[in-house]
Amino acid sequence: MTCSLDYAPQLRARGFRMTSQRMAILHVLHHAGTHLSPTEVYKQAKRDFPRLTEPTVYRTLEFLARNGLAHPSHSSSGHLTYQIAGEDHHHVVCRVCGSEIEIEHALLENLYRKLESTSGYRRINSHVTFFGVCPKCQLS
């Protein structure tokens, strides 16, 4: 769980605290390397820290996202999932069968800069899920 300690200074600098719960959750996200649902995070993190509760997981994931340590994204069913910050890719999900593929962030980079200049919003970096129809389902 040492890896999670690296985040402590970032949090403290902003007036937040590093807790065992947050460490357990960061640890799980850090080692998953992919998107996880709150429930999956809860199950895994509970192994490290058994008195963890579900509301804490939901609140912590939201907290981590708000502070840029985790990226929220949407599963094919539209539910929120999270992954540790730093893994940059997006998804295209098939509207019909639910299959999904990853696309590189580089493809969106231009768009993000354009959005920032037209909207006035900054640091747009969300993970985005597009819906379409996959090659297999185009046949029917």
Place this chain on the structure above:
Amino acid sequence: MTCSLDYAPQLRARGFRMTSQRMAILHVLHHAGTHLSPTEVYKQAKRDFPRLTEPTVYRTLEFLARNGLAHPSHSSSGHLTYQIAGEDHHHVVCRVCGSEIEIEHALLENLYRKLESTSGYRRINSHVTFFGVCPKCQLS
């Protein structure tokens, strides 16, 4: 509710059925002109058709989205909302305060075509929500 009848042939052609529940739900979406949560759709459609139930609303909205009659999108809290097909815009939501603005679809048109050619997926037309930091929250 006559407006919803226009959709019946589309459904029948694909082997689906037009029902009072679907009509009531389409009617609500059609006249809302904006995104609605499943619960909002349920409350409004129930006025037209009192024996409507919640599971039916969830399943119907998913069904309409899968068949291109409604577009799903994500509220600032990450929940799914739906709007009638045809209104084309996207959102940028502030990660910090939750405020949101609309952006025109035209800005994404190029990206969508590029995604289609690199991914093999077709008819990518989802409504997308980006997260960033709004001008007001950039100050703090």
Place this chain on the structure above:
DNA sequence: ATAGTTATTGCAAAAAGTTGCAATAAGGAT
């Protein structure tokens, strides 16, 4: 019109996610 097929719905129960508030504990100050 009627009957048959099966897509669709309602019901009931379960699972997932949210909220308010009192209790706890992290980190700064003494």
Place this chain on the structure above:
DNA sequence: ATCCTTATTGCAACTTTTTGCAATAACTAT
């Protein structure tokens, strides 16, 4: 080391969303 402040958590109750299955009703064909 101890105290104090208040960010964070746990608990319990609640709301939202999902699922399985039996009952219903839309459409097709007769």
